[in-house]
Amino acid sequence: MKKNIPAFLLGLLLLGAWQCIAMGIGAAYILPSPLQILSKLWQLREILLFVHLPATMGVTFLGLLISVVLGLFLAVIMDISPKIENALYPFIVASQTIPTTAIAPLFVLWFGYSIWSKVLVTILITFFPIVITVYDGLKATKREMEELLMTYGATKKDIFIKLKLPTALPPFFSAIKMAIPLSIIGAAIAEWLGAQSGLGYFSKRMMTQLDGAGVFAPIVLLSMVAMISVAIVSMIEKKCITWRKEI
């Protein structure tokens, strides 16, 4: 608890500064104050929480789930076969050079305004850190531990299950903690670029109405969801992995 005090104080200081600057400018459509944003959040709570948040969370959850499955699959097959690694790795890196904002409208053309165009954008943003982090985790296995298992007569499958998977578990949790905010960002970007509901869509709609606080309110909500989700994953990680520093 004590270690959080500096962060809490810094947050208060920044919010105070923001409040002062916003009040100085005095134009909420340019820079709304934190109090105006909170007030807007409260005012719009029903539509944000019960209409747009579930839509964004649907995209986020599906995008994250598919990214995790795809990321783990790619990481595992690259670890199993260097040939597959050589073939896939450049394409995985290349996938991150695609400007999402440029390609997202194309997804809308392909899939229409259905959930899948947004899920695809989310996957494109999210799967990369999962593949790379888990793959590095699998490769980080200590050679001497692997050899020890070999001297006990372990097969490749045994080494994978008994050594590589547990070794890759801490990086996997790190990947998930990175992927959650990214998947929320992905979903919001996708909704900005073409959607009929969702917090990203709502934020964009408020933009057209020059409602600064209305633009910020969904963003604050998204940040809160991301922080709570990461905190939950961190708690699970703490319970599951008591040996992170021992590796």
Add this chain to the structure above:
Amino acid sequence: MLEFQNVSFQYPQDSRPMMENLSFSVEDGAFISIIGASGCGKSTIFRLINGLEKPQKGAIFVNGRPIEQIKQYSAFMPQKDLLFPWRTIEKNICLPMELQNISKQEQKKRCQQVLEEVGLSAYAKKYPKDLSGGMKQRISFARTILAGAEMLLLDEPFSALDFLTRVDMQEWLLKQWEHFHKTILFITHDVEEAVFLSKSIFVIQQKPFCDMQSIQVPLAYPRKREDLKKKEIVDLKEQLIQKLRQQEAKAI
């Protein structure tokens, strides 16, 4: 009985072989230490025995059969304990048995037995982080024992321990050897450790080496630390140190 017959081996990245036409044998139930300067090939002998490396020439036999045709003939204990931090002590010890598909019930029984032998029954449900360096090495030894092999390959297992723990562990190891009746091959840099523990000491004197000088230790078992003060033992230690120095000088 372990037998090396004209074994030659060279690592691909090395410019010269590690050993050439090496032949030696080890009787069942022996306690042999292998000493030599760093990088002379002591650990390579273990890597060849446990099949992590293949000889380019010659063959290795255990009880008259080539090692390629047999399983679980040797168990390796490395310098670091290499306990898996995500497994409890019990689960760490059971690892070799898990890989041999031994029933859970049997695993538990043998694990309890060996934990009692090494005096760490109370730690079965603990994790490696809860143990001291000496305890971890005992657990590592217990895991090696439960690999079910008759020959144990111990690669400088006590080198990372502090002096007092090392001395305790040496005495403890001798008791375990007398209790389990296994053949032990023991790599060490420490001449006193080699003399205190071994029936015979194999000295690697050059690189590449084609034989190892075998020196009998003139001490009966059970041994006491005071035995190391006997004149013939002090002389033997001196003689061994001289041999190692000569080898270092040649290497430079």
